[in-house]
Amino acid sequence: MNISERYSRQIMLPEIGIDGQRKLCSASVLIVGLGGLGSPVALYLTAAGVATIGLCDKDTVSISNLQRQILYSELSEGLPKTDVAARRLSGLSSHTKFELWSDGLTPENAADIIGAYDLVVDCTDNHATRFLIDDTSAALGKPWVYGAINEFEGRVSTFGIDGFRYSDLYPDRALLSAMPHAAGAVLGPLPGLVGAIQAAEVMKLLCGFSTNLVGRLLMIDLKSLTFNAINL
Amino acid sequence: MKLFVNREEFNTPDSVKLTVAELLNQIQSRKDGVAVAVNDKVVRKVDWDSTFLADGDHITVITAVCGG
Numbered sequence: 001m002n003i004s005e006r007y008s009r010q011i012m013l014p015e016i017g018i019d020g021q022r023k024l025c026s027a028s029v030l031i032v033g034l035g036g037l038g039s040p041v042a043l044y045l046t047a048a049g050v051a052t053i054g055l056c057d058k059d060t061v062s063i064s065n066l067q068r069q070i071l072y073s074e075l076s077e078g079l080p081k082t083d084v085a086a087r088r089l090s091g092l093s094s095h096t097k098f099e100l101w102s103d104g105l106t107p108e109n110a111a112d113i114i115g116a117y118d119l120v121v122d123c124t125d126n127h128a129t130r131f132l133i134d135d136t137s138a139a140l141g142k143p144w145v146y147g148a149i150n151e152f153e154g155r156v157s158t159f160g161i162d163g164f165r166y167s168d169l170y171p172d173r174a175l176l177s178a179m180p181h182a183a184g185a186v187l188g189p190l191p192g193l194v195g196a197i198q199a200a201e202v203m204k205l206l207c208g209f210s211t212n213l214v215g216r217l218l219m220i221d222l223k224s225l226t227f228n229a230i231n232l
Numbered sequence: 233m234k235l236f237v238n239r240e241e242f243n244t245p246d247s248v249k250l251t252v253a254e255l256l257n258q259i260q261s262r263k264d265g266v267a268v269a270v271n272d273k274v275v276r277k278v279d280w281d282s283t284f285l286a287d288g289d290h291i292t293v294i295t296a297v298c299g300g
Contacts (some may be wrong), residue, residue: 001254033300125300150297171277172264176244180264182299191300217274230269230292 006095007049010203013216016168020207021049024112025095027206030114032105032133033123034081036191037147037198041121044199045096046089052097053089054117058104065087068188105129108135119205120144121198127176128194132167134159141203147198151185152223156193156202157215157232164232169217190222233287242279246287253280255291 003021004011011021027050031038045053051172058113061069061076061084076084077178082100089098091146101113105124114120115134122133137144143160159166162176171175197218233250237259244250244255253277256263268275269292272284275283285291 026268035300037300042243123300127296130298147300148297150295150300151296153295155294155297168264168276169274169294170269175264176298179298181298184299186299204247217294219292228272228292230294231273 004094007188009217010048011096016203016207017208022050023206023208024203026051027119028054028117028154029206030056030117030120031058032120032129032145033125034059034069034071035065035086035123035125036186036188037123037195038067038121039069040083041123041147041193041199041202042071042085042089044196045202046093048199048203049093049095050202051095052099052117054099054101054113055082055085055089056101056105056113057058057085058102064193066206067132068186068191070192071111072209083154092093095152104131107132111140111189114142115140115184117142121202122146123147123198124197126181126187127170127179130166131173131177138165145201145205147194149186149194150182152187152190152221154190154218154222156194156197156213156218156220157207157216159229164215169232187222193222233285234294235285235288236290237278238291238293250285251281252285252291256293257286259293261293265296268292269294271291 007021009017012189013142029050059081061072070086071085110132137160146157148155215232218230
């Protein structure tokens with residue numbers, strides 16, 4: 001493939017260049033959760049030329065998803081998100097190979113699935129799966145890009161590189177894990193914004209940028225339009 | 233002393249030294265399932281009882297949002 005033309009606008013960035021593009025074109029990334037966050041993350045990483053993307057979600061598309069989950073259309077209702085996402089993303093790029101994990105991430109499969117990728121993007125809608133990603137990634141030494149949203153608020157960070165863990169930030173694991181999956185209010189563009197930052201973070205990590213969200217928690221409030229980075 | 237909690241001013245008597253844990257009680261914040269930063273640096277929960285606040289400190293209570 002002619003990567004220099006297709007990806008020219010990012011290769012122009014000295015921080016990426018042809019070397020960075022080659023890294024993207026040989027990288028494998030697992031996206032856990034194909035909802036509001038997973039949609040833009042999958043679209044941008046496919047567009048960026050990531051070689052292999054794992055799509056992990058056990059849900060089907062419902063009409064109330066369409067307000068923010070931009071991978072899907074009205075024709076997708078009732079269909080598995082992994083199938084619809086792979087079809088949509090395959091149309092965007094033939095350069096990316098998609099691997100579908102339609103059972104979702106479970107304690108039984110987490111090590112095998114996460115172990116197969118360079119990096120994990122957390123786009124889940126519940127704490128239990130985040131703690132599972134945290135545990136498994138720590139055991140395997142995999143970096144993971146955390147993202148979470150609610151109403152107008154978003155959070156992004158990168159764990160698994162400097163030793164500070166999600167469970168260090170939130171040690172009340174049992175209480176949080178017992179909370180129901182998120183089904184609350186959210187402004188549609190919020191996951192677009194947070195997911196775009198997650199996708200950018202993945203690209204920066206894969207290309208070896210020195211400035212990233214390792215050791216920092218980015219807090220976004222779309223209502224007051226404030227961004228604040230907390231040191232972990 | 234004057235503190236700022238999630239950007240809002242919060243005043244306490246100068247005579248009383250206040251820890252992170254005591255502040256959470258005073259502002260009736262939940263203590264489970266939240267993280268706390270003082271001056272944009274996370275204070276781990278195990279250190280909430282031993283971390284004293286100073287005049288002008290900015291405290292951020294970070295709820296654990298879980299949507300995706």
